């Protein structure tokens with residue numbers, strides 16, 4: 001039995017959200033996309049924490065979306081997700097880069113239209129996986145990913161992810177295949193981040209190389 005099956009994985013509850021937020025911010029510190037979108041988070045840690053707390057909290061109310069611990073993972077059946085509008089006071093997002101966030105959102109729209117709304121419309125989707133640096137290389141992310149792959153096996157649905165450069169090798173090792181990529185650029189038009197679109201359990205038309 002793989003090491004990864006030693007870890008107990010359970011859905012996060014509302015009482016976990018503070019801890020999940022702290023863990024995600026720490027874990028995602030080594031993610032180039034996180035650095036690109038939130039370059040000022042060390043100067044404005046409270047803004048960053050509050051913004052992410054709200055995101056994780058809102059995910060508790062999205063049907064068919066589960067945040068799992070340890071680590072964090074959002075797995076959704078794309079065709080069946082709802083967004084619950086909540087009344088929040090306006091956020092102060094001094095930790096983020098508005099232009100980079102706009103680029104990121106535009107890239108997600110492209111990926112959504114090109115892949116997730118076309119041949120992979122019916123898919124399970126993994127979003128924003130992170131583990132704490134001191135607990136890495138122990139199979140925790142593998143266990144979180146396997147949790148979803150097991151549901152892909154039983155439902156026959158493809159699993160999809162937009163991977164960071166850092167996680168790409170791990171997804172490949174677990175059987176994901178690259179079907180495309182998106183590049184995020186800075187104000188000088190230099191590529192800062194590459195996001196890899198990967199799927200598991202499908203016959204793929206490769207476009208983005210490996």
Ligand SMILES: CC(C)(COP(=O)(O)OP(=O)(O)OC[C@H]1O[C@@H](n2cnc3c(N)ncnc32)[C@H](O)[C@@H]1OP(=O)(O)O)[C@@H](O)C(=O)NCCC(=O)NCCS
Pocket residue numbers: 003027028029030031032128129130131132135136137138139140141142143161162163164165166167169170173
């Ligand atoms: C990418 C990330 C989630 C991986 O988390 P992790 O818990 O270290 O992942 P695992 O331990 O399951 O696997 C990592 C490696 O350890 C290996 N490993 C797994 N179990 C192991 C064990 N018991 N002993 C030693 N190595 C092990 C895996 O085979 C894998 O090998 P690789 O480096 O060749 O890919 C983590 O590095 C992270 O949070 N990065 C920053 C955020 C990020 O990039 N997230 C991805 C967004 S899509």
